[in-house]
Amino acid sequence: MGYNLLKGKKGIIFGALDEKSIAWKTALKCYEEGAELVLSNAPVALRMGEINKLAEAVKAPVIGADVTNMADLKNLFEKSMEHFGGKIDFILHSIGMSVNVRKGKHYTEMNYEWNAKTLDISAMSLHKVLRTAWDLDALNEWGSVVALTYIAAQRVFPDYNEMADAKSLLESVTRSFGYHYGEKRKVRVNTISQSPTRTTAGSGVKGFDGFISYAEKMSPLGNASGEDCANYCVVMFSDMSRMVTMQNLFHDGGFSFTGVTQAVIEQMEK
Numbered sequence: 001m002g003y004n005l006l007k008g009k010k011g012i013i014f015g016a017l018d019e020k021s022i023a024w025k026t027a028l029k030c031y032e033e034g035a036e037l038v039l040s041n042a043p044v045a046l047r048m049g050e051i052n053k054l055a056e057a058v059k060a061p062v063i064g065a066d067v068t069n070m071a072d073l074k075n076l077f078e079k080s081m082e083h084f085g086g087k088i089d090f091i092l093h094s095i096g097m098s099v100n101v102r103k104g105k106h107y108t109e110m111n112y113e114w115n116a117k118t119l120d121i122s123a124m125s126l127h128k129v130l131r132t133a134w135d136l137d138a139l140n141e142w143g144s145v146v147a148l149t150y151i152a153a154q155r156v157f158p159d160y161n162e163m164a165d166a167k168s169l170l171e172s173v174t175r176s177f178g179y180h181y182g183e184k185r186k187v188r189v190n191t192i193s194q195s196p197t198r199t200t201a202g203s204g205v206k207g208f209d210g211f212i213s214y215a216e217k218m219s220p221l222g223n224a225s226g227e228d229c230a231n232y233c234v235v236m237f238s239d240m241s242r243m244v245t246m247q248n249l250f251h252d253g254g255f256s257f258t259g260v261t262q263a264v265i266e267q268m269e270k
């Protein structure tokens with residue numbers, strides 16, 4: 001059931017790869033809440049063709065953009081404004097990729113060229129998206145931008161590898177650009193720090209099954225699902241969260257503030 005929280009709002013959703021993607025679930029929720037959408041992903045991801053199913057379901061055009069490429073982003077924003085017949089109200093940045101993880105390099109043996117690419121795709125791309133919107137004055141006042149992050153930005157999860165550094169940078173860009181965009185246009189910028197979730201990007205983390213069940217046991221509410229995350233994104237895009245900006249918002253069933261749980265103690269006593 002929808003609440004019309006996004007009625008009349010227009011948004012760009014980056015990063016829907018397949019139906020497991022958090023961006024995919026968020027697009028469906030935004031549509032259900034009355035938003036008009038444009039979907040975007042890297043040209044190589046579009047070639048998989050899956051996104052066309054989502055495009056049909058949410059009646060949105062798909063416009064390819066490599067999020068590290070400023071010309072692609074300019075084209076995406078210009079075409080989106082043309083499609084909407086006006087400015088944009090919200091953006092979901094749901095993008096992450098680690099070249100070192102993909103190629104099996106341990107954190108201590110990092111390849112720095114790959115690392116630069118990882119940081120560009122997973123973190124500086126948020127700056128590039130915001131900068132493009134800023135240059136084109138593409139966002140309406142009180143617009144809302146959300147990027148997805150993980151608690152490895154604050155605490156060590158060894159196998160999260162260089163993505164921990166990427167997420168720290170992403171959260172920092174969120175605060176820094178959020179300040180300037182807030183002053184200029186009352187645009188808000190936040191990150192949502194999501195529980196581990198079974199998606200293509202998520203499953204790339206070594207030992208993901210152990211990771212996900214540990215988090216489940218360490219969270220009083222259990223892990224937040226992709227659908228739960230999509231709902232939270234809707235709230236952040238809506239006028240119900242107008243004064244929230246420059247924040248890293250934990251969406252993890254309480255994991256981030258739990259020292260230990262009874263379930264973990266019992267496991268240790270076995």
Ligand SMILES: NC(=O)c1ccc[n+]([C@@H]2O[C@H](COP(=O)([O-])OP(=O)(O)OC[C@H]3O[C@@H](n4cnc5c(N)ncnc54)[C@H](O)[C@@H]3O)[C@@H](O)[C@H]2O)c1
Pocket residue numbers: 014015016017018020021022023041042045065066067068093094095096097121148149150193194195196197198199200201202203
């Ligand atoms: N799955 C988890 O456990 C989890 C937990 C916390 C945060 N997150 C974050 O959520 C976000 C979405 O990931 P997901 O779990 O839905 O996985 P996903 O694999 O479905 O999504 C990642 C997306 O990034 C896109 N992408 C990669 N390189 C790109 C480029 N150069 N240009 C444009 N797009 C590009 C991919 O095509 C894909 O659609 C990521 O930022 C991820 O780090 C995921």
